[in-house]
Amino acid sequence: MSIKSLQRTTLRDQCLNGLRSAITSGQLPAGHHLVETELSEAFGVSRGTLREAMRRLEQEGLLVAGPRGQLRVREINEGEIGHLYQVRAALEVLAARSLCQHADFPDRLETLRECLARLHAVEGNLGEQIEADLSFHRTLCELSGNSVLLSSWLALEGPVRVTIMHAGIERALNNMSSSRHDHLLEVLSQRDPAHIERVLVEHMDEAAQRLMQAMETQSAG
Missing domain, CATH: 1.10.10.10 (Winged helix-like DNA-binding domain superfamily/Winged helix DNA-binding domain)
Structure with a gap:
């Protein structure tokens, strides 16, 4: 090796x-x-x-x-990917809603901006981009202040890691692109819970669909 x-x-x-x-x-x-x-x-x-x-x-x-x-x-099938990203979306929506309620929201948002800056800095380096992407979402859950939520998210991190390369490098990099996360942070900064939920669910759905479509293509081949 x-x-x-x-x-x-x-x-x-x-x-x-x-x-x-x-x-x-x-x-x-x-x-x-x-x-x-x-x-x-x-x-x-x-x-x-x-x-x-x-x-x-x-x-x-x-x-x-x-x-x-x-x-x-670990191997994860198409159905498991769908369920995994549904649960992940639910947790991160709750994390975002909780984050918006904190009095020091601007300071917590700045911490997320720092995570996003790291993602921009390493874009194109697969290994570092994976870690920066996961760090952004993990930090979102940490900043919610809900330890049970964070523990639940961490329990998904291993299976999520297994899914990352299922769709190949090009789709993996697309899922983790800094531009997709720029949009997330912009919406989060508006502190509109309904809008945040809509965008986060779309973010996770798009990622899951790319993964599942790739699996379908691989199975057909």
């Missing part, structure tokens, strides 16, 4: 982040069975360290165990 060996410092976290990135970017595609000997050599870590990272990713929903206990990258 071409995965780069890791530095010795904070080895467990680096292994976790490297493995997560390899899955999210499609280097380890959905359905791929993980071979410990290959991965430990590729990352330059012990099999014990690798197992710790794999257990964490199983908890996050990125990996699942087969009948014999061997871990593989």
Whole structure:
């Protein structure tokens, strides 16, 4: 494999982040069975360290165990994608509504602007754009001040990562484009709950439709 060996410092976290990135970017595609000997050599870590990272990713929903206990990258079907993005939209609508009620709304909005600036800065770099996109939406939920909402969103993050590359790089980059998020932030700044809900639901629906259409095309081929 071409995965780069890791530095010795904070080895467990680096292994976790490297493995997560390899899955999210499609280097380890959905359905791929993980071979410990290959991965430990590729990352330059012990099999014990690798197992710790794999257990964490199983908890996050990125990996699942087969009948014999061997871990593989989670696969998500078309129906699951639709449900996943419906729930994600509902959570983020609630987060946006809650955010608008805070007295320090301008300060919280500025934090989101900083997240958006990062997304602009890394656009075109697949790995960094994925992280910047997820950070924007995660921060929206954090800024709501609702810890239960945030926990629910974090439970979806692993499965969402699995879906990102289902539609291929071009569609993935389109879903995560800074221009789509510019519009979200502009609407959010208006503090109009009904408008925010409409735009956020459309944002998630468009992303889900691209993913599902790509799956249909792949199945037909």
